[in-house]
Amino acid sequence: MELLILPLICGIISLIFLSILAKNITKEKVGNEKMKEIATAISEGAMAFLKKEYKYLSVFIIVLFIFMGIFLSIQAACAFLVGALFSMASGYVGMKTAVKANVRTANAAKTGIKEALGIAFSGGSVMGLCVVGLGIIGITILVYIFNFNIEYITGFGLGASSIALFARVGGGIYTKAADVGADLVGKVEAGIPEDDPRNPAVIADNVGDNVGDVAGMGADLFESYVGSIISAITLGSFVAVSIGNNALIYPLILSALGIISSLIGILIVKAYKGEKPQKALNNGTTVAGFLALILSSGACKYLFDSLTLFIPVVVGVIVGIAIGKITEIYTSSDYKFVKKIAKECETGAATNIIEGLAVGMKSTVVPIILIVIGIIISYIGCGGMKDSMIGLYSIALSAVGMLSTTAITIAVDAYGPVADNAGGIAEMSELPKEVREITDKLDSVGNTTAAIGKGFAIGSAALTALALFASYTQAVNLESINLLNPLTLVGVLIGGMLPFLFGALTMESVGKAAGEMVEEVRKQFREKPGILEGEEKPDYARCVEISTRAALKEMILPGVIAVLAPIIVGILLGAEALAGLIAGGVVTGVMLAIMMSNSGGAWDNAKKYIESGVYGGKGSDAHKACVVGDTVGDPFKDTSGPSMNILIKLMTIVSLVFAPLIVQFGGILFK
């Protein structure tokens, strides 16, 4: 128990560190009046969305809180509440920082790339530290209060997952609706450039980057982070009798050491004085990763007097990085797949779509094989063949290991949208071209490093879901889940169908929301012809409002389905059918997540590749074809794809938390 002080201290240190970083950002100069004005509009729009979203979510939270209080326990309900609030807090802090850092990055870019990197990366770091700080503090305090009673602690994970799903879906719909709306009418129909202040949807578009890529991603990673730790603690509680109580604390120690390593990595990036930001980011990430591994090996030796349980940590890190690298190969224009997609644009949009879908589908192969190898090595390497629980615990540890340096991963990931936003502000406030060039460069250098973050997200989602799945079966006292039982198969089929339904709903939502935005922008151009001449000011607020309303309305159904489906199947068909549902959901969910994210990423980069001048460059027929792919890819990679990762974990954790209910009432159809 006394070892719990380490994660707590690390959590507090990261919160202190982030307040310093945040204060330093605030101290930086905002720039001229016009920049201030635009930044304020973006900031207000983003905050207005978050406020409204949180209002909706509070209804959901209260309902589920009461439901849990009645049917489960008040402790679980409280843990859920804390998880939900902490998740919302990470989203809030991240976004609050991002909307400050964006304009200051734009202003610093006037001086040079080094200065701009400093501020943008600080913004990302605040977000990363907030996620891990709140995550580890929350879990540490709860395990202390509830004395590692997992029936309560898992409530924290449920809070984190459910908010993450809503935030990802809502934010994803918002950002894509605004993006598509702005592009379709502005760029294509009116022929004005990206981020042009005459475009009524331009502010909404920039708000979207913040609510989708920053707040949505923050909640998403918060849930990955705490999900993996909680699944490992849960399985740890089943192996504590055989390998000692340190099994409970090990995941928290790993995470704490990861925070220390990340902090050092962040300091290395911040201390960088050269002109190549890519190098700074690489150095920081690499040092953090190695440091985390070295410290973890020490912790493992100290806690278990053996290095066996260090194996899954290494496996997790390697698998995560490998998936990231594979992701890059399938989605970067340096490799043959994106080049092939670009080539197919020469014969039109249809061949581009077919090739993009095929690349996405094919890109599932290697990540799945890597995950499979990771599972087998972790399981067998730690003695799973003799004691299956230890093997499963070890699988959970590999997810924790993968995510231990989450802080710096997020810092690298989240600084992209800040730089992107800075570029938008530079454009809208008509700063010199060099400023935009610097922010563009900053945005692009983060992409390679960010690919590793995506690999971690996919890999950890699969592993965490499997670990949570194992915990669920323990919680409902299933000794085995027999696939030969037709009810299990029925569950597998239903579970396998849900990600398809979920993907369809989220894609259609983007379409609907984007459609409303398109109409609004067209209307403004029609009713105020002065806008395009630059004589009249467009009504930015109206576009922001439309995105907000549409995104929030559309996020409800998919979110509610994800929470209710497992409970309904469990109650109607029983615990084994629900286990099948989880397994089916994980398998199709992981495939669709990889496929949609990679197809989307590949289309995006194929477009950029053509815009760089090949196959006729901008304005050519090939370019028109690739824009179609890019537009299809938008909801793929920024809404439906990333939500899948959360969906599979949410369905699993819902099952785990409501296990007592399922045990008591499950399978009423056959009673």
Place this chain on the structure above:
Amino acid sequence: MELLILPLICGIISLIFLSILAKNITKEKVGNEKMKEIATAISEGAMAFLKKEYKYLSVFIIVLFIFMGIFLSIQAACAFLVGALFSMASGYVGMKTAVKANVRTANAAKTGIKEALGIAFSGGSVMGLCVVGLGIIGITILVYIFNFNIEYITGFGLGASSIALFARVGGGIYTKAADVGADLVGKVEAGIPEDDPRNPAVIADNVGDNVGDVAGMGADLFESYVGSIISAITLGSFVAVSIGNNALIYPLILSALGIISSLIGILIVKAYKGEKPQKALNNGTTVAGFLALILSSGACKYLFDSLTLFIPVVVGVIVGIAIGKITEIYTSSDYKFVKKIAKECETGAATNIIEGLAVGMKSTVVPIILIVIGIIISYIGCGGMKDSMIGLYSIALSAVGMLSTTAITIAVDAYGPVADNAGGIAEMSELPKEVREITDKLDSVGNTTAAIGKGFAIGSAALTALALFASYTQAVNLESINLLNPLTLVGVLIGGMLPFLFGALTMESVGKAAGEMVEEVRKQFREKPGILEGEEKPDYARCVEISTRAALKEMILPGVIAVLAPIIVGILLGAEALAGLIAGGVVTGVMLAIMMSNSGGAWDNAKKYIESGVYGGKGSDAHKACVVGDTVGDPFKDTSGPSMNILIKLMTIVSLVFAPLIVQFGGILFK
């Protein structure tokens, strides 16, 4: 044993009946010289493809025959050989008839729709009767010789499934390559109408309809038909001890009675003298269905002295029809989904693609729920809760019930391509416009009834795969398949990934083959400018050759993966991992099959809907957008989607047939 005479006689009757029909078709007039010339070109192209395909396949068959002879038994190898040869024979007979019926249908259409229907439907009936006749005769003789030893009989299913996969994939690639090639250069670039004799790919396009929609579909349905019967016999052998040996014969009797019912249905259609072909088809199908049910209930009562095992037959028929209806709702322009897709074309190709994909994904929900309900009712209704084997047997019976009237289902399904081809011949030989109108009408009236056929294909694939899966676990002596075993989960993940890989490969193959065709057509137009003026004759044979070569080359890899993956996983990771692979493959395979077929069908009909005049009709921007969707949908609905159904059954039956090998050598990685 003496009851086996019934299926044998029914099989022989259908072969006799089909020879009469075929002879009658041959007696009909071919028409003028030009028609004869075109028909000969199509016929020769189709036969050339089939010959080459069968040459490739014979290598595969010989290799697998020897392998099975060495590692399994000579009996199983022989059964495999018979299955493969019979499958090839059904494809051959069906196509031979179709290429005779097409030109005669065109000629008869000069007289009237009734006459044209008569010939086209005879063509379809020959195909249907050939499939069921050869299928039931093959199985009956084998069960007689091998005395219901399922270790040998399943070899017949393996032969049917493997040939079906190659034929479906090869035929699917051929038809779409020719179609896309002809359309892209002919219709879009050169601006000449569909089926214009100036288009060098026009003969290849018409050949494609035969090798894809007729020969490919024939092999496909042959495998569904025998697969369902074999899976039921296999499970019957496990329940024979408890419910009597009649369990072994019941599936064959159901199929025999289905043949009788289908024959009567076919006679009703043929006897129809009115002017509404839709009515004739509906009447025939409905009568056949009800008759089959009535006869089946009698057989059930006679064999088991109870109607319990009649329940799954009814369930199967209802579920099949319901899935067909749902398929129609999602893919016909009479309902909101296709209308929505058409509407999205107004905002461009991208929104059309997004909506089409979303509709396809959503369309998985109801069929899965129907299948699930079917499984639960069949399983529980027959006492599966007390004896799980009886429940599983019952699930297999519902697939047999669903497919018992396959003969008339195929007749209705296969007459479409015949009518379509007749239209092409009418166009190319410049027959009066009314002729084309009649063939178009014939083609379209079949579509509604054909939707039910698709429902049967999807529903029976899922149920048959589950039944074969259960048989596999018996064959490898697994009492249960524990999803908690990480190796099972690993299998589920790999299995879930395979349909994605398979879909990607087949889609890319279509792209590659179509690309070659596009280049060839462009080259001919360039080198012989007289073609477009109608002064020079295009080189049809060259296009036929290109399609043939490309399709055969591209069919190998997907086919080999499907056969080898289960064996490799079984040998390396063991029987339980292989069970996981099958389950994972079934779940994602079924979803992708439904999604791809329905997205493709919906795009196709959205295009036709717009061409009927809405949203600006032909030539409008909406029309251009919908053509993109239609082109993406082509490989979806005619290559990748339908192949998925075969893939999941093939992987399962490979596992079942090679079970003895898996038992002996399985899991070498962990030994």
